[in-house]
Amino acid sequence: MNSRRQTLRSKSKEQGLPGSETGTPGLTGSLDEDIRNIRIALGGSPDLKVRKIQAGKEYPLQAAAVHISGLADATAVNEFVIGSLLSDPSGQQPDDTGSPEPFPAWLIQRVLELGSAEVTVEWNDLLLAVLSGDTAVLADGYLSAVICDTRGGEARSVEESSSQMVVRGPKDGFVESVATNISLIRRRIKSPKLRLEYTKIGTETQTHVAMLYMKEIAGEDLVDEARRRLNKISIDEVLESGFIEELIQDKTFTPFPTIYNSERPDVAAGNLLEGRVVIIVDGTPFVLILPAVFTQFFQSAEDYSQRFDIAILMRIVRYVSFIVLLLGPSVYIALTTYHYEMIPTTLLINLLSQRETVPFPAFVEALLMEGAFEILREAGVRMPRVIGQTVSVVGALILGSAVVEAGIITPIMVIVIALTGIASFAIPAYNMAIAGRIIRFAFLLLGAMFGFYGITLGLILLVAHMNSLRSFGIPYLSPFVPLSVKGQKDTILRLPLWLMGRGKTAAQLREEQPEYKRVTTGHEAGLAPLIRDNAAAGRSEEKVEFHEEE
Amino acid sequence: MGKVKIGLLQFFSITLLFELGTSLVVNLGMASGRDAWLSILIGCMAGLLMFWGYAYLYRKHPEMPFTAYARKLLGPVIGTPVALMYIILYMNLSGRGLRDGSTMLAMATMHNTPLFILSMLMILSSSYVLHKGTEVLTRTSLVFTMIVLMIGLFSMVLLMLSGSINLLQLLPVLGDGLWPVIDSVVRQNYMFPFGEMVVFTMLMPYLSDMRKGPWVIAAAMLASALLLSATIALNISVLGADIAERSPLPLMPTISKISISDFIQRVDIFVVMVLIIGVFFKMSVFFTAALIGISELFNLPYRRMLYPCSLIILFTSMLDARSFTEHLDEGARLLYTVYPVFMIVIPVILIIITAVRSYFSAPRPG
Incomplete structure (x- = not known):
């Protein structure tokens, strides 16, 4: 350093x-x-x-x-x-x-x-x-x-993060000051293993960039690689962590994010403990977390606050909504245009009678509605809050009933598009939802031109594309491809903490197993002190002392 | 060669998808009537025997694809034309696979889309995936193996629930004696799909584990044989041997028997999906074998010949026959006459040369 x-x-x-x-x-x-x-x-x-x-x-x-x-x-x-x-x-x-x-x-x-x-x-x-x-x-x-050192001046105080909400969980969020952000993480990890490195990036802005990692938990290679990529950056200005993200991510042309960002200190701390590297950029509350794999974008901080079975259910809902987001309209179009024999007859009759009054093919219908929906969403995001209401009212009126009454769109199409739109909000990571929204249009086209043939080929291409992605050397679809049974503990599943041993290698886990038991099943009377005695390994002893000193 | 290493599970899945490929959907081994499922199993045994030979060659030359050791063993004068012929064979097989796939697709659902467009979309997708590399192809196969197996399980359960399975249709076993089964095996089943495993001699240098690798591939062959056999038995038990024999894609009418409370019905789109996935991977494996051969033989970068090759395959698939009947007829004859040369005769010669060489060279150091 x-x-x-x-x-x-x-x-x-x-x-x-x-x-x-x-x-x-x-x-x-x-x-x-x-x-x-x-x-x-x-x-x-x-x-x-x-x-x-x-x-x-x-x-x-x-x-x-x-x-x-x-x-x-x-x-x-x-x-x-x-x-x-x-x-x-x-x-x-x-x-x-x-x-x-x-x-x-x-x-x-x-x-x-x-x-x-x-x-x-x-x-x-x-x-x-x-x-x-x-x-x-x-x-x-x-x-x-x-x-x-008299740095100070006006700064926003720590507030609840507005982009990643939880029902249950800590309510503090990162702010624009790098020093405050580091303190928020340090307050959660009182371990001497937490390492901090500073650098300045941007020849004009001279922005402070801090890199945090846990020594011994984060891989040496990963930390070196992150440091190397940060040092290679040559840019005039760094105004947001997005600048850094774009410059250090693996160079591939893809809509998928390969670096996670978060506004939540508990997420950052959790990821540090799982051996990832956190990069904090001065002037933005969004910290970068790397490497990031696909499944990470479907996790929420709350998964660990809720019971594990509920967390699994919530995660499944998120994955399903991603699939709905990708394939919803295209499957509907493919069904109504090419494979109508699959639709139950009564529903088909109903559908066709609706379509009779509509002048457009289903594809044009879907494109119109999707376009309108994207416009509404974009307007809603940038609107001043005061007039935000107007957008939703007008949008609901236009999308909900006027188009149907005007005979431009069939009611079923409205349902499909609305479902797709809602599904995109169910994905916790905004950048992953955007990726899904973009790819959805490709599927729309494939479904309209080639039916299920196009959609299946599109899926093959999508999976192949995701398989070719890497984030700091980690395959993007791991631990599904390449399949790792141990890695499944915290992907779609969220096993109970005592089964999980977060992000540790098998060897570490075996070594520290007594501690985990101590932490999680401490209520079993008599068990906790017994194991603490048994785990007389130097490290756990030190840890105990360390806590007492605190 | 062999810079990229591909894990065993990926090899298992690509072998499985390759074997299931088109064969899952077509009426395989139907020459033996209601005993078709038996001829698949026997064919698999023959296939495993052949694969044992390929695995022997791989063990002796673990770092080289087939074309490389063919040249090494036969010398450049004979070896180079042989290697070239294999590359042409793989491209031809890829083209035939493409034709199979797109025609069946046109028969099944896409009645009005031109064959050329269907084939083009398929070969473009394949080129994209191969552009990303062989490793990406095998990894992708892992995901789609899961999907295919899930579809299989799902259809099986639905068929059972709708009560269409009548196992009595399979009886009597060997009603016409053993001869039709043997005939079907000799004419078709040992070659298609199991003899096509010769293509894996090009891929095996990528195996991450030299010792376990061939076993994993053999296990995948066995698993696919069981699945194929079960599927055919299912077709026969649902449709009866007579209809199953006549239908070009017997799995489609089988699946369309599914009907649960008038809501889940006509799920034959799943068969189409399996067909697309299978054809895609089968064709891509041949394609990648041809590319590996070209890059090894002419010392060219792997990606440079990607698009020219895809064009050749596309046009092979379009021009090899005027109609699907002719295409099938041609295929049946190739299976009987040309393919055995590549899948048995040449490998056997190579095995003999290798065995003789290692027999004479082994004692020397000791």
Whole structure:
């Protein structure tokens, strides 16, 4: 990590930071000149605040605190930087030669009442720190500056995530600040195995990107590969985790998402414990979780809060709705156009009498309705909330009854399309639902042109396509293809926790089995302490102690 | 060769789908009347014997496809034409499979769609899958094996529930003596579908486990023989030997007997789905064997010849016969005359050469 930071630094030196194109050599040692250089570098921006101070009693020195208002936490700047500089608790001590101790060292060691402060001599680091919300303290006659961590300013507080709701489960969601997000995860995993690596991506935006993983649980290869891909990124701007997702995913042309994203810390923590890597990008509440396989997009955080049998039922409903989403309209068209012998006779008569008044073939009908539905949905998503009601009312009227009364669409088609539309909302992951919506149109075309022949071939192609996908080396359809019986514990099925041993290899599981029993069947009197005694393996002992310390 | 390794389960499923392929739907072994199911089992035994020979060749040359060791054993002068002939054979078989499939499809449901369009869609899909690689083909087969087996189970249960199965139709066993069964085996069943296993000599270098691999494939052959035999017995017990014999696709009328409380009826679309899946995988296996052969023989990248080959297969399938009857007739004759050369004679020669060579070279180091 350290060497990586250095390479990143040298890279940013070569490319230059915003405003440094003037070729400013660095700190000059003259306070006035340095301050002028900073002002020039930032284009004389009015939100750059420079506060000049006379610091030190015995050896007074001209100093200046530089920060950008709004980015820095005003309280921290006022009280802990400027306040402590002015109050001067302990004077500068002369060293052996009689000259006063260096100003930056004095500042850091005796004066600043801040958790984090460091010395820098790099001009670009200084600028970046100020632009990130830190306060830089410069002193006359010194070629170095002290960077005080005063990052803050206005930010959204932790609220319930709006994109992934649960009935039962934790209600906190990630926010835009990377530090807060990490704290939300750390609060859930109080293990020293949780590792955090920082990097900055984006030559202009210099966005903080944090990578989290559990050492020993996450595969070494996976972590290396994720790190390698993150380092390879060369881009000007990173405004959302989607930018990173697009740049690090396996390069294939596919509608399917191969990296999971979540707004929920409990999901992120759960995935970390299953050996996945979590990437947090500053400025967005959506963290990336990788690698992601197909089944993951059908899991919800709530599956683990509910009883396992109920969770299995919910999951089956999700898979079924994905199939309905993909095949609903196309199967209906294929049935009515090519294979009407399969429809029970009474229903067929009913259908045909409905179709008699409708001028379009079923395919055009379906396309019209699907189009209308997509428009409504898109309008509904982007609408200001106040007028959102209008869209749903108009939409319901148009889709529900007017089209039928006008004789454009048959009522059965309305049912089919509505069912498909609802099914798309039953899939927990929005990006997977979108993939399904796109592929649905391909199936619509195949079903209309070739009936079940087209649909079957389409299914073969779809499965083959999904089989060719990989997410960080993991086959997308695993653990179904290649089939792994052990892997089935948490796919369509969600076995009870004591049977599951989440995401561990068989060896680890065997080793830690006593612990799992302890956790899950602790209510069986007498069992828990017995097993704890038996599991005198060093690791579990340590864990117990660790908890007690907490 | 052999950079990609394919797991045993995938091999099992691709073998199963390959064997079931078209044979599940057509009236296989019907020359032996109501004992057709028996001739399938006997045919499978002959097929297993042949496969034992192919497996022997594979064990001796685990890293090479058939075309490679044919050239190695026969020398470049004889070996190269032989390898080339095998490639042509595979393309021809692929084309014939395609013709079978699309014609049966046209007979079953797509009455008004031109044959060419049906074939084109099939070969395009196949090209796409093979473009993704042989591994993707075998993995996909795993999913569709599940689907086919589920459809089979489902239809079986429904047939039982609707009370159409009359096992008495199967009696008397061997009513006409053993001869019709033997005749059917010799004329058809040892070759089709079991002799076609020769194509796996091209795929076996991809096996991830050299020792267990051939056993798994043999097990898949046996499983498919049991399934085929059961299906044919089912056809006969539902339709009676007479109708089953006359029907070109006996599984269709069998399944259409399903009728449960006037709601679930005419589920023969499932048969069509099985047909499509089977034809797709059968054709794709021949196609991929031809591609592996070409890339090995001419040292070309696997994907470069994909689209030219797909065109050749498409046109072979369209041009090989003027009508389906002619196509079937041709097939019956090929089965009797040409295929044994490729599936028995040449492999046997290679086996003898290998055996003699290893007999003479083995004692030397010791």
